[in-house]
Amino acid sequence: MTQQPATAPFRFKLIPLLVVIAMGIGIPFLGAALALLSSNVLHTPGRGPGASGFTLGYLYIQHGLQFLLSLIAIWILKRWFLPADYGLHWPKGKTYLVPAVLWGLFFGVLMTLVDFAPQIAAHTKPDLGYPLTSSNVSGWLLFEWIYVGPTEEVPFRALLVTYLIATMPGKFRFWRYEMSWAGVLIAVIFALLHANNFATRLWPQALGQQIYAIALGVLYAYWQEKSRSVVAPSIGHNVGDGVEFAIEYVWVGLL
Numbered sequence: 001m002t003q004q005p006a007t008a009p010f011r012f013k014l015i016p017l018l019v020v021i022a023m024g025i026g027i028p029f030l031g032a033a034l035a036l037l038s039s040n041v042l043h044t045p046g047r048g049p050g051a052s053g054f055t056l057g058y059l060y061i062q063h064g065l066q067f068l069l070s071l072i073a074i075w076i077l078k079r080w081f082l083p084a085d086y087g088l089h090w091p092k093g094k095t096y097l098v099p100a101v102l103w104g105l106f107f108g109v110l111m112t113l114v115d116f117a118p119q120i121a122a123h124t125k126p127d128l129g130y131p132l133t134s135s136n137v138s139g140w141l142l143f144e145w146i147y148v149g150p151t152e153e154v155p156f157r158a159l160l161v162t163y164l165i166a167t168m169p170g171k172f173r174f175w176r177y178e179m180s181w182a183g184v185l186i187a188v189i190f191a192l193l194h195a196n197n198f199a200t201r202l203w204p205q206a207l208g209q210q211i212y213a214i215a216l217g218v219l220y221a222y223w224q225e226k227s228r229s230v231v232a233p234s235i236g237h238n239v240g241d242g243v244e245f246a247i248e249y250v251w252v253g254l255l
Helices: 014-042 056-081 097-115 117-122 134-167 181-192 203-227 231-253
Strands: 171-174 177-180
Touching (some): 097 231, 134 203, 177 203
Antiparallel strands (some): 171 177
């Protein structure tokens, strides 16, 4: 990964920004399209009822295809266009694993408070949309604690942040922390991909989700840039999402 000096100014370039927007939208969309094609042709799990419903099996397939497409894009870039370090290895220096776990725990609780604020205020339990069977619980916990991290962090941090750091460099400093602007821009793009929540949730909830999505995206990018590895972002992502789902199941099943 190209390292810029601490005083490197930010240089806006339209083409690299359009490329990362295209990949940030196109790779998940293509993964979803291929998952739906697989559902129609091979009768694999498809989308659930409603306009935005997803079955667990469909999400496994869509995320797996998204992960595979990202690896293909990294291979193409590394071979012919941008031979950078995309972080697909164990950290070579400081791992940032402890901060990833601790911040994951914190954001897992915070996301629960934001996502279920109406139920908390009304003293009601959330509707999960599926029964708490052993297969459902184990399937979702496996997805959130192990699967979702690498299948989302490889596209957005390993691929997009690495590409943008190399093609549109520039760093900023906040207090004693320093990182590339590329990580912030990708965090904003990642959050905007979830802006459809404004159509399905109360606006304070949706706004809160945008804010914590950007904050998490910046943290993930910082760990990836400093450790030169996607391991810490993947673990932090898994822990945050996993904690939220664990809280939901305790809330619905035991309380």
